[in-house]
Amino acid sequence: MADAKGIYILAELDEGLKPTSLTLELMGLGQRLASDLATDLNAVLLGSGAQAAAQELARYGTGEVLLLDEPALSGYHPEIYIEVLAGLLRSRPPLVLLAGHTSMGQDLLPRLAFALDCGLVSDCVGLRVEGEEVLFTRPVYGGNALATQRVETPTAMATVRARVGDAPSPAGTAAAVIPLEVSPPAQTRLEMKGKEVLSGRECPLEEAPVVVSGGRGMGGEEGFGQLREIAALMGGAVGASRPPVDSGWAASTCQVGITGKVVAPDIYIAVAISGSTQHLSGMSESGKIVAINKDPDAYIFKVSDYGVVGEWKQLLPSFTAALKELPKV
Numbered sequence: 001m002a003d004a005k006g007i008y009i010l011a012e013l014d015e016g017l018k019p020t021s022l023t024l025e026l027m028g029l030g031q032r033l034a035s036d037l038a039t040d041l042n043a044v045l046l047g048s049g050a051q052a053a054a055q056e057l058a059r060y061g062t063g064e065v066l067l068l069d070e071p072a073l074s075g076y077h078p079e080i081y082i083e084v085l086a087g088l089l090r091s092r093p094p095l096v097l098l099a100g101h102t103s104m105g106q107d108l109l110p111r112l113a114f115a116l117d118c119g120l121v122s123d124c125v126g127l128r129v130e131g132e133e134v135l136f137t138r139p140v141y142g143g144n145a146l147a148t149q150r151v152e153t154p155t156a157m158a159t160v161r162a163r164v165g166d167a168p169s170p171a172g173t174a175a176a177v178i179p180l181e182v183s184p185p186a187q188t189r190l191e192m193k194g195k196e197v198l199s200g201r202e203c204p205l206e207e208a209p210v211v212v213s214g215g216r217g218m219g220g221e222e223g224f225g226q227l228r229e230i231a232a233l234m235g236g237a238v239g240a241s242r243p244p245v246d247s248g249w250a251a252s253t254c255q256v257g258i259t260g261k262v263v264a265p266d267i268y269i270a271v272a273i274s275g276s277t278q279h280l281s282g283m284s285e286s287g288k289i290v291a292i293n294k295d296p297d298a299y300i301f302k303v304s305d306y307g308v309v310g311e312w313k314q315l316l317p318s319f320t321a322a323l324k325e326l327p328k329v
């Protein structure tokens with residue numbers, strides 16, 4: 001295997017085939033690491049119709065944007081992605097490969113690390129260069145402590161949470177976009193039958209600027225209807241703590257926390273949520289936190305910027321009415 005060099009970002013695209021905000025944050029983080037290690041920043045992009053996204057990523061890199069643009073790559077398919085990426089990274093091993101701590105990143109990187117015999121640190125909340133090595137920080141013990149880890153294999157892989165990297169600024173020189181001459185495997189054991197875009201009860205939480213979450217104190221599915229209305233009025237998404245998900249009041253895709261999604265919206269509204277460490281792990285980086293809880297001693301108030309003590313059934317209707325009065329911008 002060749003010598004490991006360069007920082008590589010595994011890019012993800014949104015439904016509009018643009019790099020996700022997390023991908024851009026990783027490019028910003030990659031710029032910093034690459035500069036500290038005096039190496040190049042590269043991106044790997046697998047997709048279909050991904051040319052424009054590759055050009056956009058090239059503005060932030062200094063090395064290469066490796067692009068495989070194939071109809072078979074229009075959605076994440078683990079077997080195809082592993083085969084293509086493992087082949088690619090064997091011939092160009094990176095010092096560090098970063099992916100978002102997304103559904104795809106969480107599924108793909110452990111498989112890739114196993115295939116390439118590399119160390120992997122998942123769920124990173126901080127990365128920094130010390131001497132000539134990268135140190136990775138991640139929550140442990142249910143979010144009660146942070147561990148800083150080093151990887152001893154020549155290539156290190158990591159999944160990174162949202163808002164760890166800064167919004168990127170274009171690099172001095174643009175990266176070259178290199179089309180890859182790789183044929184995805186024709187035969188796979190896993191067949192994708194279709195794709196369903198979740199809407200209504202479900203929610204694209206990670207990208208939402210406002211998240212309105214409900215907890216066990218909502219008492220049932222009905223209260224989540226009110227949270228959805230508020231989220232829609234604020235241009236946001238609905239989240240939940242774990243009990244409503246376990247009880248079937250909210251979809252599992254809505255769960256925020258250490259075993260759910262990690263979000264960092266501009267505004268996080270926690271309704272009838274006590275503020276367990278497992279829940280806080282998923283939302284404590286939010287811009288402003290607003291809590292509504294009937295218990296004045298609820299822990300959530302300790303981490304909130306604004307708190308309202310009271311019954312949600314009394315508070316939410318007037319809050320909704322006030323939102324409706326606001327002029328549309």
Ligand SMILES: Cc1cc2nc3c(=O)[nH]c(=O)nc-3n(C[C@H](O)[C@H](O)[C@H](O)COP(=O)(O)OP(=O)(O)OC[C@H]3O[C@@H](n4cnc5c(N)ncnc54)[C@H](O)[C@@H]3O)c2cc1C
Nearest residue numbers: 215216217241242257258259260272273274278279294312
């Ligand atoms: C391994 C593991 C992983 C976990 N992962 C997660 C995770 O990812 N996400 C997560 O959220 N949890 C997770 N949990 C569960 C976590 O420990 C807590 O049990 C959970 O977060 C509590 O949810 P809650 O705040 O909604 O419920 P509770 O702690 O029961 O709090 C309910 C709150 O609602 C308030 N309330 C009740 N009625 C009303 C009302 N009418 N009006 C206003 N306020 C009201 C109460 O005062 C209370 O503060 C995990 C647990 C374990 C062991």
